[in-house]
Amino acid sequence: MHVGNVKDCDIKRHPTYPNFRAEAIRSGVLSAPTSRLWESLIAMGRLGDLAGDDTWRLVVLDCIVPCFRSLSVQVAREFRVELEEIRSAMVVTALEVWAATASGVSPRLVRDRMVKAAFDVAFRRGRTGTPEYTTDRLDIFVPPEAPDAGRSLRASSIIDVGQVRDAEVAEQIRGERLGALLHGLGCFEAVQGFHEEMRAGRRSGSISPAVKTSGLARSRFSNNNLYYYASDLYPSFIGLREAAHVIGLPESTAYRLIQAGEFPVPVARAGNSYKVSVRALMHFTDIPDAIVHADDIENGARHARGATR
Template identity: 45%
Template sequence: MSDSFDCVTQYVFRICNEEQLCVHAGDAEHCEIMRHPTYERLRAKAIMMEGEPKPTRLWESMVAMGRLYDMRGDDKWRMIVLDCVISSLRGRSLRISRDLYVDLSDVRSDMFEAGLATWTETVRGVPPRRVPAVMRKTAIRAAYQRATDQTRETVFERPEDFLNEDGFPELSGLKASSLIHGADFRNPAVAEQLRGERNGALFHKNNCMNSVTRFHEDIRAGRRPDITARAAKAPMLARSNPFGPSHYYYISDFLPPFIGMPAAAEALGIPESAAYHMVRKGTFPCPPTRMGRSLKVPVRPLMHYMDIPDVIVHPDDVENGAAHASGLARQFRDPRRE
């Protein structure tokens, strides 16, 4: 009969399959390092021997990826870290069960729950390299607590029951003056148009509309299906066509996925030396990931922390907003009339 440890391992192997995992950037396409192991090899390297996980760069990168994916609402790397931590406790859980006369499944269930709770509690104030060791110690302490509190019952069935328990609130809208006068802003189509026009005006202000226009050409030509498919899943999109391609995209899709620490420090308004000091203390607001000898900061979590909305926009609205800002207002293009 499978216990919690087995369920977690089966779950992680199922979601990872035989794909190559990039522990540096999450996506191998954006990574500067070419060596990407399967999960079986990554797991074997992480839990090479039973005992306290050493604060290696591998563990540091795994924890950083877990924090990054948590911000996206994806549990993949969180569960990878949990599986590697609790797998190093298999022998210890057997000894606790045997020596203290406690059911093995209860011991492992307690260990898993404690590890998951510790993962959440160490988001702030604990450097990524120390998180696995803290999770392991907490899990062992929870298992010994079982022996002194036999009345508590804990049942573990599926790891999915514990996933996505943290909320991921949507970001607020941009605070800018309206480009649409006399319109009903409660109308989803109007709100959608306004959202795109405001961002188009910002793109124009930052002199990047040439790049945005080329990006839009790729979208309209169907060369970025991964981007448009992700945005099209959102509800209440006024021009989403169920019978044809969608042209919507998230603002972050136009931006680079990672930036260097100097650029991130500048965006946060802090000295670069202070940013590196915060990383070492585990207090940097966005989990950086290591690529070779340098640290890179993911853009989407940085936007989230800075309250920059990662909204869904339509190319037509963005271009109209840029035209408004440049004084060349054009009639709104509606693909439904074309």
């Protein structure tokens, strides 16, 4: 990166900022204390602070924040707290560490201290935060279809879960709506098998005990072991072609983005192919991963097929 007047530089072959940022992110993840790039980044930030210029400090922050994303999503999901609140606390904490390490701390250590403090505050906020009951809508799961006058319940009903103030009612509606949708898609038999295995104790959902005991409106009288994330019904990974189709990219473009390290969703190499995490894909495409109860799912499917309880 240019320091001072670009016209006075003798090199003339500096990277573009996106390339520079991508390399800084990779270097930070691999080993920030041994990275000359990060040592230079921190040093430039300190010089900028002395000159009253916050440009390089913002560059440092811009290259650190991407590593906050996955952890903040995990904490918000496990403890049912607001994602933006967690991320804001992480950024503020990172900047506080930046100020606290202005003197007496080697530039090699600053980046890792900022990240560690941000991670610590994320978990503290998660454990002490007030659980937020999700008001995610499941309407976007619904494929285009012609109106069916004979259907007793559709997933995209006139009830807007986001407007339901009673958390217990909203929780039940989410489950029943998804159950009705699964019945409409013709895949409820597989879901029923999933539920039977849960009831028999042969498998369980991915909800953490902390969420079961504090983050669910009806857990005081519902069987906690029958709560699960909607994503538990889907395969853990899908192929790159399917993932690219969901995102809206040609498969060839997806391959190019992976080679450049710019594919928007983490991918795993499986032999000569790539696999994409379904949960990561859902997060990227804003598909809600609601917590549901097996009883609600079954009630919704039962109502959709016109049976009585």
